[in-house]
Structure formats: structure tokens, C-alpha cells
Amino acid sequence: xxxxxxxxxxxxxxxxxxxxxxxxxxxxxxxxxxxxxxxxxxxxxxxxxxxxxxxxxxxxxxxxxxxxxxxxxxxxxxxxxxxxxxxxxxxxxxxxxxxxxxxxxxxxxxxxxxxxxxxxxxxxxxxxxxxxxxxxxxxxxxxxxxxxxxxxxxxxxxxxxxxxxxxxxxxxxxxxxxxxxxxxxxxxxxxxxxxxxxxxxxxxxxxxxxxxxxxxxxxxxxxxxxxxxxxxxxxxxxxxxxxxxxxxxx
Amino acid sequence: xxxxxxxxxxxxxxxxxxxxxxxxxxxxxxxxxxxxxxxxxxxxxxxxxxxxxxxxxxxxxxxxxxxxxxxxxxxxxxxxxxxxxxxxxxxxxxxxxxxxxxxxxxxxxxxxxxxxxxxxxxxxxxxxxxxxxxxxxxxxxxxxxxxxxxxxxxxxxxxxxxxxxxxxxxxxxxxxxxxxxxxxxxxxxxxxxxxxxxxxxxxxxxxxxxxxxxxxxxxxxxxxxxxxxxxxxxxxxxxxxxxxxxxxxxxxxxxxxxxxxxxxxxxxxxxxxxxxxxxxxxxxxxxxxxxxxxxxxxxxxxxxxxxxxxxxxxxxxxxxxxxxxxxxxxxxxxxxxxxxxxxxxxxxxxxxxxxx
Numbered sequence: 001x002x003x004x005x006x007x008x009x010x011x012x013x014x015x016x017x018x019x020x021x022x023x024x025x026x027x028x029x030x031x032x033x034x035x036x037x038x039x040x041x042x043x044x045x046x047x048x049x050x051x052x053x054x055x056x057x058x059x060x061x062x063x064x065x066x067x068x069x070x071x072x073x074x075x076x077x078x079x080x081x082x083x084x085x086x087x088x089x090x091x092x093x094x095x096x097x098x099x100x101x102x103x104x105x106x107x108x109x110x111x112x113x114x115x116x117x118x119x120x121x122x123x124x125x126x127x128x129x130x131x132x133x134x135x136x137x138x139x140x141x142x143x144x145x146x147x148x149x150x151x152x153x154x155x156x157x158x159x160x161x162x163x164x165x166x167x168x169x170x171x172x173x174x175x176x177x178x179x180x181x182x183x184x185x186x187x188x189x190x191x192x193x194x195x196x197x198x199x200x201x202x203x204x205x206x207x208x209x210x211x212x213x214x215x216x217x218x219x220x221x222x223x224x225x226x227x228x229x230x231x232x233x234x235x236x237x238x239x240x241x242x243x244x245x246x247x248x249x250x
Numbered sequence: 251x252x253x254x255x256x257x258x259x260x261x262x263x264x265x266x267x268x269x270x271x272x273x274x275x276x277x278x279x280x281x282x283x284x285x286x287x288x289x290x291x292x293x294x295x296x297x298x299x300x301x302x303x304x305x306x307x308x309x310x311x312x313x314x315x316x317x318x319x320x321x322x323x324x325x326x327x328x329x330x331x332x333x334x335x336x337x338x339x340x341x342x343x344x345x346x347x348x349x350x351x352x353x354x355x356x357x358x359x360x361x362x363x364x365x366x367x368x369x370x371x372x373x374x375x376x377x378x379x380x381x382x383x384x385x386x387x388x389x390x391x392x393x394x395x396x397x398x399x400x401x402x403x404x405x406x407x408x409x410x411x412x413x414x415x416x417x418x419x420x421x422x423x424x425x426x427x428x429x430x431x432x433x434x435x436x437x438x439x440x441x442x443x444x445x446x447x448x449x450x451x452x453x454x455x456x457x458x459x460x461x462x463x464x465x466x467x468x469x470x471x472x473x474x475x476x477x478x479x480x481x482x483x484x485x486x487x488x489x490x491x492x493x494x495x496x497x498x499x500x501x502x503x504x505x506x507x508x509x510x511x512x513x514x515x516x517x518x519x520x521x522x523x524x525x526x527x528x529x530x531x532x533x534x535x536x537x538x539x540x541x542x543x544x545x546x547x548x549x550x551x552x553x554x555x556x557x558x559x560x561x562x563x564x565x566x567x568x569x570x571x572x573x574x575x576x577x578x579x580x581x582x583x584x585x586x587x588x589x590x591x592x593x594x595x596x597x598x599x600x601x602x603x604x605x606x
Contacts, residue, residue, distance in 0.1 A: 013494030017487075035578055036529035037469075040522060043574040044567075051570070069496045070559055073514040074567045076522050078491075078499060079462070082483035083469055086476050098360070101479055105486055112490025115503045116378055120385040129383040129447035147413060158387060161394040161410060162443045165401040172411025173390040 004058040004068070011069045016111025021077045024084035031087065041080050048074050081108065130159035133233035138164040140230050141208045141237065145248035150208040151187055151201055153235070170204035191216040198224045198242075207245045209238045254438035255449065261434055262453045265326060266293030271333040273548075275340055276539035277527070281467070287460045291520055292545045293333075294457065298430070299551035299594070300325045305405075305426045306601075310418070314403035319433050364478035371485035372459055375503060379451035384504050389446070392428045392508050396442040399432035424602055425558045427509030451506035454516065458502055459484070461519045468526055509556035513563070517553045521564065524549060525571040532579050543587045551594040558602060561595040568592055 012018035028041045051057055052071045061068060085104040092100050125132045134156055141148055142164060149168045152160055157176060160167055171181040183200040186193060187209075194217055201209060208229065213236050221238055229239040239245075267286055270293025277288050304321045307313075394410035402408070406423040409416045422428075431450065435442040440449065462484045470476040491499020498514035505511040524546045531538045546568075553564035572588040575581075 011494055011496045013497070015493075017491075017493055017497075034533075036526055036533050039529050039571070039574045039578055040526050043578070044525075044570050047570045047574060048567075051566075066559060066562070070510070070514070070557075070563060071566070072496075073498045073518055074563060074570075076519075077497075078484055078487040079465060079519065079522060081487060082480045085483055086470070086480050089479060090476060101364075104483065108483060108486050109490045111493070112487065113492040114490055115492035115500055116382065116489075118384070118492055118504070121382045122385070124381055124383040124447075127448055128441060128443040130443060158385065158390040161413065162389060162397060163441070165394065165397040165408075165413070168413030170412065172409075173387060174411055176387070 003062075004053045004055065007058075007068045008053065008072065011072045014111070014113065017077065017081070017108075020081045020108065020111060021075070024080045027084050027088070028080070037083075040076065041083065045075050045080070128163055130163045131156065131233075133235055134159045134163050136232045137210055137230070137235065137237055138167050140232070142166055143245065143247055146246075148207045148245065149205050149243075150210060151183070151204075151206045152210050153212060154184075154188060156210070170201070170206055187211075191218060193218045194221065194224055195219075198240075201240065202242055205243055206240060207243050209240060210235050211238070212236075251440065254440040257438040258434050258440070258445065258449055258453075261437065262294070262450075263290065265330065266290050266297055269293035269296050269326070269329045269333050271337045271340075272296065272329065273541040273545045275336070276541050285464075288464055291457060291461050291464065291516075292548070295517070295520065295545065295548040295552045296329065297326065298555050299548040300329065301430055302426070302551050302555040302594070302598075305429050306424060306598075309405045309423045309426060309429070310605075312407065312418075313405070315399045315405055315429065315432055315436065316403050318405070318429060319436060322433060358475060361473075361475040361478045364475055364482050368478065368482040368485050371482070371489060372456075375455055375485075375489065376452050379455055379503070379506065380448050383447070386505055388505065388508060391422075393431075393443055393446045395422070396428040396432040396435060396446060399429055400435040400442045405429055405432075420602070420605055421558055424598060424605075425509055425554065425556060425560060427512065427556050430555070431507060446507040454506050454512060455502065458515045458519070459488075461516060461523065465519065465523050465526075468523055468530075509560070513553055513556035513560045517549055517556060517560070517564065518567065520549050521546070521553075521567055521571075525575070528584075529575050529579075532575065532581055532584070538584075538587070543591060547591040547594065550591055554595055554598040558598075561598040561602070565592055565595040565599070568595075 008018075009015070025042060025045055028038070032038050032041060058068065085108070089097055089100045089104065126135060128135065138160065141150055147166045147168050149170065151170055154176065157169070157172055160169060161172070171184045175181050175184045183197075183204060186197045186200055192211070192215065209226065213231065213234055215236070225241040226238040227241055228236060230237040267289045270289025270291070273292050273296065274285060274289045278284050301322055304325055305318050308318050308321070391410050395406065398408045398410060399405050405426070406419045407416060408414070431442055431446050434450070435445045438445065463481060466477040466480045467473065470480060488499045488502060491497045491503070494500065498518070501508070501511035502515035524542060527542055528538045528546070531542070550564045550568060553560040568588065568591065572585070576584050
């Protein structure tokens with residue numbers, strides 16, 4: 001069971017909700033007499049758990065490249081916990097009922113973790129939920145009737161093509177997951193080596209190159225035919241005049 | 251922008267509510283009144299099932315989004331016409347039986363307070379979905395692939411990360427939920443990023459809680475404080491579902507418009523509702539109505555639209571629930587309609603293995 005249990009452990013995180021769920025399964029096994037509900041809340045979860053935690057089943061699905069944690073979505077976790085809590089509360093009346101309800105609400109909150117506490121959340125800057133800098137830069141460099149190739153800094157890679165499908169990039173999200181790209185390595189250096197970067201960026205036909213304003217270069221970008229096209233939101237957008245950008249006639 | 255929002259509201263609320271009339275008959279007869287929530291969710295499942303059947307052949311033959319949009323429009327129109335006919339016939343043939351646990355029921359103060367708390371927490375989720383942005387890596391794929399289709403009409407033949415041309419991305423192409431997002435963006439004129447990050451989360455989070463509401467009515471037909479406390483606990487469990495990055499609750503709030511999130515927090519809970527309905531009807535010595543099987547088949551097909559793995563997941567759930575129901579009641583004949591409902595997931599899985 002080892003590996004499947006590890007996935008379950010990862011899926012259930014802190015484990016508090018898993019404990020509540022298993023408690024609910026056992027409680028309903030002992031107390032729930034209505035057959036349709038026993039099927040949904042007792043037999044189906046047990047059958048699924050036996051199957052999912054089975055090492056042979058785990059090995060089989062792993063060989064098929066299945067993302068295993070998704071199998072745990074099949075367990076009616078929150079429905080079962082909420083149903084069980086209501087059934088327990090209903091055994092009481094008056095103040096005892098209210099007290100028990102408060103206990104369950106507090107317990108479910110205490111054993112979980114607020115979704116919005118995730119540090120990857122930030123106040124939305126616009127209706128597109130991408131950084132304003134992406135909106136401003138993409139709007140500025142777009143050319144009607146054709147695509148443009150632009151090199152963006154790492155922190156903007158996820159957002160560019162969500163906002164504008166006509167802005168292409170020489171590399172995208174894959175470099176953030178460890179895929180090697182020589183242009184990316186060169187462009188992300190603390191001090192960019194222009195002798196190395198310019199041939200690589202021209203090989204990929206980059207019309208525009210975007211860097212943080214404080215970016216340091218080995219030599220002046222203007223020496224290589226880069227013109228400052230725009231300065232916005234802490235970024236400098238360079239236009240490489242060595243790469244032709246033909247505007248289609250209307 | 252307002253016209254665009256109204257168009258999306260029509261496509262994701264009005265259209266499904268209308269189409270849902272095709273299968274809501276048995277549910278509403280039992281309830282004793284019409285149920286717009288059931289119509290909404292079941293109608294959307296039928297529309298998603300239809301979208302899957304139209305889009306996959308078109309994607310495999312390098313069709314354009316415009317063609318898909320046209321065919322989906324024609325299909326939706328046919329479904330609406332059929333639903334209107336069914337509704338007219340149904341209204342002519344019967345009067346709804348009033349259920350004492352229905353709308354007219356007076357609620358006690360505890361129930362009202364619990365419903366109030368649940369409503370506040372629900373609205374909080376909607377506000378946060380609009381006001382907060384999440385740095386979600388997978389959106390760089392899903393939203394970009396929708397944006398590419400919306401803008402150029404090309405479906406799965408462009409690398410979403412960079413814009414380069416590629417061969418068909420089969421793993422994602424057989425679960426074309428992003429193309430549904432692209433269709434909504436195209437008809438509304440609102441960019442895919444805004445549709446996926448702001449408008450659809452509002453719709454889909456509401457629909458997911460609508461499904462939980464339907465479950466609460468099924469589990470506690472008398473309503474009152476039981477259903478209210480159930481819904482309050484569901485809200486708390488969803489809001490505090492950040493105990494793991496992989497939980498269905500976390501997916502619902504963080505990756506709402508991604509197919510995986512729709513599968514985990516909308517399709518699978520709706521399947522639970524249908525399994526419970528079937529088991530209760532079998533318990534009462536009734537034969538489950540054809541409309542229930544149609545809803546089940548549609549929800550299973552919707553699972554395939556959400557994720558390539560969705561085909562296997564919903565089939566596994568169907569298998570587990572089906573075996574338990576059949577064995578518990580010794581009603582072996584139930585295997586026949588159950589097998590029929592599994593046709594789409596099985597075909598999609600076979601298609602994946604054949605083409606991969």
C-alpha cells in the first residue's frame with residue numbers, strides 16, 4: 001500500500017479532514033439504517049478506498065501515467081462530513097443542538113486551512129487577472145494583422161499568452177519547470193552578456209525584448225541596434241531593429 | 251462588456267435552465283414543484299455532453315472554432331426546441347403535487363440564521379473569485395489555449411506557451427473544456443482571460459453550490475435547519491479546503507474554470523446526487539425513470555469533457571456505485587442501463603488509447 005498511502009497523505013495535507021471523513025464513514029456505518037445512504041456514504045467509499053489503496057491497482061494506473069491523487073476526488077469527503085455532522089447534531093435539542101452545531105463548524109474550520117491564505121493569491125489588478133505590466137506591454141507591442149515575438153522576464157511568462165495570443169515568446173512556462181533553454185539562461189543572468197544574447201535572440205526572431213529597468217548589461221543595448229521602445233511598470237521594452245517587423249498592408 | 255456578460259449569462263444560465271426541462275420531470279414530480287436549480291445543473295450537463303460529441307470529431311479533423319460554434323449553436327437550438335415541447339406537454343398533462351416540505355414551508359429562526367450564515371460565506375467566495383488573482387501555472391496552458399482558439403480559430407495545433415505550431419496535443423484535445431471557454435469568449439466578445447478568471451468562476455462556483463443544495467434537498471427533504479446546517483458546513487469545508495493543494499475544494503476556488511476543477515467539484519457531486527436518486531427509487535420498488543438515466547449518461551459524458559482522466563474516473567465511480575446498488579438490492583437488470591450510460595466514457599478511453 002506504501003505508495004498509494006503516500007499519495008493519500010499528500011492529498012489530505014494536514015490530515016484533519018481525513019480523520020473527520022473516516023470518523024463519518026464509521027459513524028454512518030454504525031448508525032445509518034437507510035440503505036441508499038449506506039450505499040453512498042459507507043459501501044461506495046469503502047470499496048473505492050480498498051481499490052485506490054491497493055498496490056496492484058496503484059502500479060497499474062501509474063504505468064498508465066494516471067495522476068493518482070485525482071482518484072481521491074471520487075470520495076464524497078465534504079458531503080459525508082457535513083451529512084454526518086448534521087445527523088449527530090439532530091440527536092440533540094435546544095441549546096445542546098446549537099452548541100454542537102457551533103462545535104462542528106469550528107472543528108471543520110480548525111482542521112482545514114483557509115484557501116485564501118495561500119501566498120499565491122494577490123489582489124487582482126484588472127479584469128483579466130494578469131499583472132497590469134503584461135497588459136500595458138502587450139497592448140504597446142501588438143501589431144495588427146500579425147504576430148510578434150517578444151522575450152519576457154520569468155515573472156511574466158505565465159501571463160503573456162493568457163492575455164494576448166498574438167504575442168509569441170521564444171520560451172514559455174516550460175523553462176520554469178526546469179526545461180533548459182540557452183536563450184532563457186542567458187537572458188536571466190544577473191548581468192546579461194550581450195555578445196551571447198543578441199545572436200540567440202535574433203536566431204529566434206525576437207522583435208521585442210523586455211527587461212526589468214534595473215537590469216545590468218555587459219554593454220549598452222543601443223550598441224546592438226536595440227532601441228528603447230517603452231518604459232512602463234518597472235520594465236524597459238527594447239525593439240531590436242536588427243529583426244525585421246513587417247506590418248501587413250490593410 | 252455588459253452585453254457580453256448578458257450573452258454569457260444567457261449561455262450558462264438561461265440555456266441550461268431551458269434544456270434541463272428535458273430531464274427534470276421525475277425530479278420535479280417527486281419534489282412537487284419546479285426546480286430551477288436541478289434544471290440548471292442537469293441542463294448544463296446535457297449541453298456539455300453535446301459539446302463533447304460535437305467538438306472532439308472536429309478537433310481531430312483540424313476544424314476551426316467557428317465551425318464548432320455553429321454546430322454547438324445548432325445543437326443547443328434543437329435541445330431548446332425539444333425542451334420547450336417537453337415542457338408544454340408536461341404542463342398540459344399534469345398538475346404539480348404540492349409537497350409540504352416545499353416552498354411554502356415556514357422556517358424556524360435557527361434555520362433562517364444558518365441559511366443566512368451559509369449565504370454570506372457563499373457570497374464571500376464569489377467576491378473573492380472576482381477580487382483576488384491566483385498565480386496558477388496550469389492557466390498558462392488552459393487559458394492560453396482558449397485565447398488562441400478564440401482569436402485564430404485553431405484548436406490544439408498551436409503551442410499555448412510560446413505560440414509555435416505543433417502536432418495535435420491529443421492528451422488535452424480529447425477533453426476540450428477550454429474550447430467551451432473559447433466559444434463563450436468568442437460569442438460574448440470578452441477575452442478568454444476575463445471569462446476564465448472572473449465570469450466563469452462566478453457561474454461555476456454558484457453551480458457547484460447549487461449541486462450541494464440539491465444534495466441537501468435529497469438528503470433532507472423536509473428542509474429546515476438540517477438542510478441549512480448541511481449547507482453551512484459545506485461552505486466552511488470549501489473555504490477551509492486549503493489543507494492540500496490537491497483537494498477538490500481547493501480546485502473549486504483556485505482553478506474554477508479548469509476542466510479538472512469542474513470535474514471534481516461539480517460533475518462528481520452531481521453524480522452522487524443521481525446515484526442516491528437511483529438507489530432511493532430502487533428502494534421504493536420503482537423503476538428509475540429514463541430521464542434519470544439520461545441525466546446520468548450526460549453527467550458521465552460531461553466528466554469526459556472536463557479531463558482526459560475524467561473518463562476513467564467517472565467510469566470507476568459509476569462502477570463502484572453501480573456494483574454496490576445492484577448487489578445490495580439484487581437487481582441485476584440495472585446493469586443494462588448502467589452499461590449504456592458508460593458508453594461515452596468507454597468510447598473516449600478507447601479513442602485515447604487508439605490514437606495515443
